[in-house]
């Protein structure tokens with residue numbers, strides 16, 4: 001049975017950890033922090049796994065073995081949300097194959113995307129993705145980079161009504177599209193928005209994350225390390241001493257806990273094919289999160305590097 005920690009109990013027990021907090025609605029599902037999908041209350045582990053580039057490894061036995069180990073470690077540590085796209089080469093097929101080989105299909109919350117124009121092309125692509133991912137029903141289908149968004153959302157509403165997808169959403173990866181994302185989530189009653197947000201690319205906090213919260217739209221954060229650029233800034237730099245007060249053992253955890261400390265965020269999906277990195281990243285969803293003052297200190301510290 002999963003232990004739930006109420007906010008009051010956590011704050012009481014954790015009063016000794018200065019600068020640390022949990023958000024309303026947070027719960028610890030065993031070891032890993034979970035957050036509710038606002039429109040249904042279904043809970044998801046707060047750290048997921050991105051597959052762009054890293055799972056596009058069909059035909060390379062050594063890289064397939066790395067991807068298999070990464071998925072195994074991710075699930076062992078309580079991870080469930082995995083994100084792919086037909087844009088990511090063989091990633092969907094590799095995800096489907098490895099999930100079947102590891103016997104973890106039932107545990108995963110599988111998200112992918114539609115990335116084409118036209119109703120029939122969208123339907124063909126989504127059906128193809130389901131075959132590659134080896135699922136009868138997708139947990140989440142997202143319109144990738146808002147391509148032909150109205151057309152696909154119309155199809156997806158029908159698919160949701162008939163049970164072929166459980167949730168629908170929209171994605172982008174660039175601040176230049178945040179205003180468009182904002183319009184869509186304000187107008188279209190989508191379940192999820194996926195967007196870039198990190199210490200390197202913090203623009204979503206200006207407006208988009210607040211609009212998501214106001215519209216009860218779940219937020220999946222992509223590019224939490226700005227595609228690795230964050231580690232070029234932190235290279236050779238020690239973590240500040242106070243990072244241990246919020247449970248950070250690495251710069252990756254520093255970056256992910258900073259993202260998760262925004263209460264609008266449901267789940268963050270760092271991409272990796274390194275099992276040790278998968279363990280490091282899921283570790284960010286354990287222990288305390290920074291309170292607003294500590295988070296501001298993290299922002300300032302990162303800016304000083």
Ligand SMILES: NC(=O)c1ccc[n+]([C@@H]2O[C@H](COP(=O)([O-])OP(=O)(O)OC[C@H]3O[C@@H](n4cnc5c(N)ncnc54)[C@H](OP(=O)(O)O)[C@@H]3O)[C@@H](O)[C@H]2O)c1
Pocket residue numbers: 049050051052053054083084144145171172173194221222223224225226227228231252269270271272273274276277278280281
């Ligand atoms: N438009 C869209 O919908 C869109 C756009 C972009 C991304 N996405 C989704 O978001 C996911 C994440 O974004 P991303 O992959 O572009 O960038 P990211 O997660 O910000 O960064 C990935 C990079 O970080 C490294 N890394 C991961 N964990 C690490 C750790 N603990 N320590 C050190 N390095 C680590 C990875 O290398 P290693 O493999 O060596 O760990 C990889 O080079 C994608 O995979 C994709 O699923 C969606």
